Amino acid sequence: MSNVASLMSANNFLANLQAGYPAFPVSPAAYFNSLRAAALERVNALTVPTTRDEEWRFTDISLLTKLAFQPAATSSNLHLAEIENFFITESHTRLVFIDGVYAAHLSQIDTVSGVFVANLASALITHATAIEAHFGQLAEFKNNVFSALNTAHMKDGALILLSRDTVVAQPIHVLQIATQKNGVSHPRCFIRAETGSQATIVEDYVSLQDEAYFTNTVSEISLADNAHVHHVRVQREGAQAFHIANCAVTLARGSNYQSVSVAMGARISRYNLNVLQAAEAGQCTVDGLALIGGRQLADTHTCIDHAQPYGISRQLHKCIVGGGAHAVFNGKIMVRQGAQRTDSQQTNRNLLLSNRAQVDTKPQLEIFADDVKCTHGATVSQLDGEEVFYLQSRGLSDMAARNLLTYAFGAEILERIPVPSLKRELEYAMLKQAGLEQTTLEIR
Amino acid sequence: MIVADSKVLLEVRGLCASVNGTEVLKGLDLTVRSGEVHAIMGPNGSGKSTFAKVLAGHKAYEVTGGSVLFQGQNLFTLEPEERARAGIFLAFQYPIEIPGVGNGQFLRLAYNTLQTQRGKEELDPLEFDDFVREKMKLLEMNPDFLDRSVNEGFSGGEKKRNEILQMAMLEPRLAILDETDSGLDIDALRIVAQGVNHLTNKDNATIMVTHYQRLLNYIVPDFVHVMEAGRITKSGGKELALELEARGYDWIESPIPTSSARIAA
Numbered sequence: 001m002s003n004v005a006s007l008m009s010a011n012n013f014l015a016n017l018q019a020g021y022p023a024f025p026v027s028p029a030a031y032f033n034s035l036r037a038a039a040l041e042r043v044n045a046l047t048v049p050t051t052r053d054e055e056w057r058f059t060d061i062s063l064l065t066k067l068a069f070q071p072a073a074t075s076s077n078l079h080l081a082e083i084e085n086f087f088i089t090e091s092h093t094r095l096v097f098i099d100g101v102y103a104a105h106l107s108q109i110d111t112v113s114g115v116f117v118a119n120l121a122s123a124l125i126t127h128a129t130a131i132e133a134h135f136g137q138l139a140e141f142k143n144n145v146f147s148a149l150n151t152a153h154m155k156d157g158a159l160i161l162l163s164r165d166t167v168v169a170q171p172i173h174v175l176q177i178a179t180q181k182n183g184v185s186h187p188r189c190f191i192r193a194e195t196g197s198q199a200t201i202v203e204d205y206v207s208l209q210d211e212a213y214f215t216n217t218v219s220e221i222s223l224a225d226n227a228h229v230h231h232v233r234v235q236r237e238g239a240q241a242f243h244i245a246n247c248a249v250t251l252a253r254g255s256n257y258q259s260v261s262v263a264m265g266a267r268i269s270r271y272n273l274n275v276l277q278a279a280e281a282g283q284c285t286v287d288g289l290a291l292i293g294g295r296q297l298a299d300t301h302t303c304i305d306h307a308q309p310y311g312i313s314r315q316l317h318k319c320i321v322g323g324g325a326h327a328v329f330n331g332k333i334m335v336r337q338g339a340q341r342t343d344s345q346q347t348n349r350n351l352l353l354s355n356r357a358q359v360d361t362k363p364q365l366e367i368f369a370d371d372v373k374c375t376h377g378a379t380v381s382q383l384d385g386e387e388v389f390y391l392q393s394r395g396l397s398d399m400a401a402r403n404l405l406t407y408a409f410g411a412e413i414l415e416r417i418p419v420p421s422l423k424r425e426l427e428y429a430m431l432k433q434a435g436l437e438q439t440t441l442e443i444r
Numbered sequence: 445m446i447v448a449d450s451k452v453l454l455e456v457r458g459l460c461a462s463v464n465g466t467e468v469l470k471g472l473d474l475t476v477r478s479g480e481v482h483a484i485m486g487p488n489g490s491g492k493s494t495f496a497k498v499l500a501g502h503k504a505y506e507v508t509g510g511s512v513l514f515q516g517q518n519l520f521t522l523e524p525e526e527r528a529r530a531g532i533f534l535a536f537q538y539p540i541e542i543p544g545v546g547n548g549q550f551l552r553l554a555y556n557t558l559q560t561q562r563g564k565e566e567l568d569p570l571e572f573d574d575f576v577r578e579k580m581k582l583l584e585m586n587p588d589f590l591d592r593s594v595n596e597g598f599s600g601g602e603k604k605r606n607e608i609l610q611m612a613m614l615e616p617r618l619a620i621l622d623e624t625d626s627g628l629d630i631d632a633l634r635i636v637a638q639g640v641n642h643l644t645n646k647d648n649a650t651i652m653v654t655h656y657q658r659l660l661n662y663i664v665p666d667f668v669h670v671m672e673a674g675r676i677t678k679s680g681g682k683e684l685a686l687e688l689e690a691r692g693y694d695w696i697e698s699p700i701p702t703s704s705a706r707i708a709a
Contacts, residue, residue: 385503390540392524393500393533394554394610395561401525404553408544408593 013048013065017149017184029124035136039151046145058328058360059270059299064242069214071153072099072183078208080106083177086206089421091173093117095158098177100185100215102156114166114197120157120188130161135190138220138248144272147246150186150218157188162197162227171200171232171419178238181211189219193227193255200230200418207238207265219247223255225279230258230418234426237265239294249275251282258285260416262426263298264433270299277304277311277339286315289413290329291430293322293353303332304346306339306372315346319361320410322353332364333376339369346376351383351409353402407431445646446666447479453515453618453649454499460509460674461498468494470674471510476618479646483660483685484653486671487693492653493537495671496622499651500534501527514618529561531617535607535624541595547606548590551576555613579612583639601632608639619643621652625659637662657689670696 027033048065049056076098083106087094092110095117096103102119109117116127124131141148158174176187189203205215215237223229237243243266249257263269275284290298304313319327327350335342350359363376383405391401410430417423454476461469468491476482486492498505499512501524512519514530522530542550555575556566567575577587583605595603604624611619621640625633640663644650652663660668660682668684669676670693678684678696 384540387540387542389500389502389524390536390542391554393528393536394550394614395525395528395557396554397525398523400557404545405542408542411544 011047013068014043014145014149016068018043018153027124029128031128031132032124036152039136039141039148042141042148043145043152046143046148048145055301055330058326059268059297061242061268061270064214064268067182067212067214069182069184072101072180072185076101076103076179078103078106078177078179082208083175086175086177086204088171088173088202088419090170090419091202092170094173094175095119096175096177097156097158097187099180099183100155100176100187110170112166112168114163115168115199116159116161116163117172118159120159120190121155123159127159127161130192131159131190134192134222135220138222138250139218139246140248144246146216146244147218150188150216150246154186154188154218157190160189160191160199160201162191162193162199164194165196166194166199167197168199171202171422173202173204176203176205176215176217178205178207178213178215178241179209180213181209182213184214184216187215187217189217191219191221191229193221193223193229195224196226197224198228200232202232202234202419202422204234205237205243205265207236207241210238210240212240212242212267213238214242215244217243217245219245221247221249221257223249223251223257225252226254227252228256228258231260232417232419232422233259233261233271234422235261235263235265235269235271236429237269239265239267241266243269245269245271247271247273249273249284251275251277251279251284253279254281256283259287260413261288261300262414263288263290263300264292264429266296266298268297271301273300273302275302275304275313277306277308277313280308281310282308283312284314286313286317287413287416288317289410290319290321290327291410291433292320292325292327293433294325295323296325297328298325299328299330301330301332303334304344306333306335306342306344309338309340309342311339311342311344313344313346316413317348318410318413319350319359320353320406321350321357321359324354324356326358326360328360329378330362330364331376332366333374335365335367335369335372335374337368340371342369342372342374344372344374348378349409350378350380351406352380353383353406445479445481445644447477447646450477450479450646452476453478455513456510457512458510459495459498459507459512461494461505461507463494463505467508468505468674469498472671472675474669474676476649476651478617478649480667481644481650481663481665482652482667482669483665484651484669484671484676485655485657485685485688488655490671491674492655492671493622496534496620496651496653499527499620500524500532528614529558533611533614533616533619535604535611535619535621537623537626539595539603539607541593541598543593543596545594546590547592547594548573548576550594551590551610551613554610558614576609576613579609582612582642583609584635585609600627601629601636604628604632604636605639608636612639612643615643615648617648619648619650621650623654624652625654625656633659633662657685660685672696
């Protein structure tokens with residue numbers, strides 16, 4: 001396809017996507033309407049990125065833009081029993097969305113003092129002050145067509161407000177379930193953690209079908225002084241899904257954001273995570289694992305922006321790439337002028353399991369302060385022959401040895417998930433993917 | 445121990461092997477009977493470690509000639525894991541670190557894999573825990589080593605003890621100890637040797653590959669062989685090791701011209 005033709009097709013894609021929304025839904029919340037209007041304006045002004053855009057150089061989404069999607073129908077008659085296997089044992093609060101639409105009958109909200117968890121649409125008026133202050137302002141949409149699309153067309157979203165000094169012990173589960181063939185949904189998540197509060201939030205994307213669909217999601221997480229948020233993100237979409245995600249996080253003084261993102265589903269997925277250390281002494285840990293095979297493409301773009309002094313960031317991102325799959329990692333660390341005493345470490349390790357597997361990795365350090373400690377490193381490797389031989393010499397077959405080493409490579413990331421049952425489940429999924437479940441290996 | 449009329453475990457005849465196109469083993473002969481402890485000594489580059497790895501089935505070493513029978517079976521038809529299951533155990537000179545795999549988990553996987561292959565019952569995690577802790581006492585190992593990743597961050601001595609621990613669990617017919625003494629202080633050497641001595645009996649055999657005589661003070665061999673330029677050039681009893689220690693390797697008359705020996709080294 002020529003460039004011109006692909007551009008036309010891409011713009012048709014945007015027009016088609018929007019054609020499904022005949023009437024602009026008006027909300028009683030004025031601030032919400034104006035945000036949407038601004039986003040819609042940007043959607044109409046922007047175009048879909050192609051590999052000619054630097055930020056999308058390695059990620060060709062023409063496969064997505066060739067397809068037509070319809071907004072998912074709003075009614076869902078799913079029963080609890082059909083989705084129970086996605087639930088997290090430790091979690092007492094669960095927000096379930098079916099194709100981006102809130103499913104109250106499948107959700108469960110444990111009333112804990114100091115915590116407000118609800119679907120966004122129900123709280124736009126009652127919690128206007130808390131929402132309006134940050135919502136739509138963290139995830140930039142002026143130059144991001146997918147973020148703009150989401151903001152303009154979201155049906156609902158997850159809202160989590162943590163009051164001052166509230167500590168929530170159990171993880172809060174936000175479960176996004178895709179059910180409709182050729183459906184498009186715009187899931188949204190907004191989290192505000194007030195001073196000194198603490199919580200673990202699991203953002204989980206799953207599917208009940210294997211046909212093509214499109215999830216275009218945006219999450220915003222705002223941490224006040226000394227707040228501490230654990231953010232676990234699991235992307236286990238269907239095999240033919242397209243998943244594009246933008247997540248923006250801002251850290252106030254002394255706050256701590258720890259995230260683990262796992263990408264194992266979707267035909268093509270892209271995750272943009274931007275973490276802004278907006279005040280002194282912010283801390284973040286940004287870990288990720290992409291585990292893909294077949295013809296999957298998983299792209300993780302992260303940006304950790306050290307805008308103020310004494311910030312700490314740690315990042316370990318790993319990719320396990322089998323078959324003819326393609327992983328992309330772009331890790332930008334920005335240290336702005338004046339962000340002295342920044343302490344940043346970034347590591348990216350990639351394991352290629354076949355000759356056709358591909359990885360593009362681009363660590364990007366931009367440092368404008370002179371008293372900082374920043375390290376980064378990236379490796380791309382295959383399984384080590386000596387390690388395989390060592391295991392074989394102890395009686396493991398060549399295949400079992402390779403699978404065990406692959407599992408171990410990924411387990412280092414999964415170990416960091418602070419929710420034991422979810423960790424076990426993902427470890428099991430990884431074992432299954434690695435073909436290791438038949439062996440006697442017991443997960444710790 | 446030399447046992448009268450004991451069975452031949454390993455019979456190596458005219459073994460030749462090369463690595464990256466360079467011939468390292470050049471017609472090696474060796475017979476090991478059950479109950480025996482053999483020491484193979486020799487200067488660096490003489491092919492000792494290559495011999496150990498060829499026996500275990502390392503892919504980087506290409507066998508170019510000769511034969512090896514293990515309990516009457518042609519060893520070269522077996523994959524490394526099949527050799528392990530048949531009862532060959534190699535204690536590595538440089539044990540591999542495997543981050544992310546718990547040592548206890550690994551030990552149990554190896555143990556149960558061999559148990560299954562040998563038609564015996566697997567041990568469940570609790571049973572295995574008792575079993576491995578008992579074996580660890582023999583090597584004066586702290587049970588904490590079960591919770592760490594395989595060999596990761598272990599000192600040289602800890603890695604070697606972990607190797608002998610595996611040997612103790614897997615109960616091989618033929619144990620090959622590749623430079624097990626290197627990098628060990630006297631205490632660690634004593635503990636490792638004590639472990640090995642505890643495990644030797646009339647039904648199994650041990651081949652120790654070593655550069656130094658020191659190890660042989662602790663594990664007393666029945667036979668000492670000198671390896672030079674890819675073959676065994678002299679064999680004798682344990683007193684040969686002392687002679688080697690005192691006089692070095694140069695006094696042994698090599699049937700191979702010195703120049704080619706240098707090239708191989």
